[in-house]
Amino acid sequence: MDSAFFRSWLAQAAAFVEAQRDHLTQLDAAIGDADHGINLSRGFGAIMAALPEASTPTPGSVLRLAGSTLISKVGGASGPLYGMAFRQAGKALADASDVDAQALAAALEAALAGVQKIGAAREGEKTMVDALAPAVSAFSKALSGGEQEADAFDALAAAAAAGAQATVSMQALKGRASYLGPRSVGHEDPGAASTALILAALRDVARGNL
Ligand code: ADP
Ligand code: MG
Numbered sequence: 001m002d003s004a005f006f007r008s009w010l011a012q013a014a015a016f017v018e019a020q021r022d023h024l025t026q027l028d029a030a031i032g033d034a035d036h037g038i039n040l041s042r043g044f045g046a047i048m049a050a051l052p053e054a055s056t057p058t059p060g061s062v063l064r065l066a067g068s069t070l071i072s073k074v075g076g077a078s079g080p081l082y083g084m085a086f087r088q089a090g091k092a093l094a095d096a097s098d099v100d101a102q103a104l105a106a107a108l109e110a111a112l113a114g115v116q117k118i119g120a121a122r123e124g125e126k127t128m129v130d131a132l133a134p135a136v137s138a139f140s141k142a143l144s145g146g147e148q149e150a151d152a153f154d155a156l157a158a159a160a161a162a163g164a165q166a167t168v169s170m171q172a173l174k175g176r177a178s179y180l181g182p183r184s185v186g187h188e189d190p191g192a193a194s195t196a197l198i199l200a201a202l203r204d205v206a207r208g209n210l
Contacts, residue, residue: 002098005209006062007051012201014044020197027190031177035076036190043074043082059099063090063107077175078191081115081128088114101139101149108136108156125173126184128191135160135199150207157196157203164192 017024017040025037047069056062067087070079092110093099099107112132121127123134138159142152165188172184175191 001059001100001104001206001209003056003059003062005205006059007056008209009202009205010044010047010051010062010066012205013198014048016197016201017041017044017194020194024190024194027188027193030187031172031180031184032190033176036078036194039074039076039078040082040194043070043079046070046073058093058095058097060090060093060095063087063093066090077119078128078194081119081191084114084118085111085132101143101152105136105140105143108132108139112136119174121174124170126167126170126177126189126192127172127174128189128195130167130170130189131160131163131192131195131199134163135195153203153206157200160196160199164188164196167192 017037021037021041023037024040025034028034028036047066050065050069051062054065056065063086067083067085067090069083070086071083073079074083089107089111092107093103096103112129115121115129115132119127119129121129123130135156139152139156142155143149147155167189168187169185170189171182172178172180172189177184177187177189
């Protein structure tokens with residue numbers, strides 16, 4: 001997977017975010033402040049504007065630019081969290097011009113570690129971590145179990161979607177939704193939903209590429 005692959009991933013993620021913008025905002029209206037779709041739409045729009053202007057010859061440079069753009073353009077909790085995720089993933093890929101699925105798995109592990117470093121959320125606290133953590137571990141497990149790459153990408157996206165769905169019954173213990181206490185139960189976490197979208201975009205682009 002080269003830099004063009006990673007640009008395609010971001011373009012697909014931007015398209016999914018745009019298509020689901022109002023849905024993500026509605027999820028945030030229920031347990032937050034109704035801006036998650038707006039925040040991510042602004043952020044991914046800014047990434048799509050920044051990419052053609054910058055030199056991003058390697059996968060790592062694509063992801064680092066995405067991360068820095070999200071940090072500088074998106075307010076709210078999700079900007080720094082997703083920004084950190086993409087930056088740490090980009091750092092993990094260093095200057096390689098082509099990365100294999102194992103390297104991508106390591107980059108996704110680094111993304112998760114970055115999110116948890118600044119957000120301090122564990123699984124079960126109703127955040128994006130509840131989609132990202134199971135997805136990362138399903139992907140790594142599929143690869144180390146010798147599964148086909150296409151199946152590993154399917155496992156990644158399926159685990160993210162299931163993880164997002166599982167946030168419905170959780171009580172939020174981190175972020176703005178935690179202010180609601182038990183009233184946060186019964187709603188899908190917007191950040192977990194957007195993580196599932198971003199990883200579905202990765203699966204789709206990878207499947208189209210295999
Ligand atoms: P804000 O909450 O500042 O309005 P957004 O609405 O864009 O920002 O993003 C909210 C999402 O951010 C939540 O749904 C949750 O998934 C995620 N989030 C909030 N706090 C944390 C945290 N400490 N760790 C991980 N994710 C978090
Ligand atoms: Mg919000």
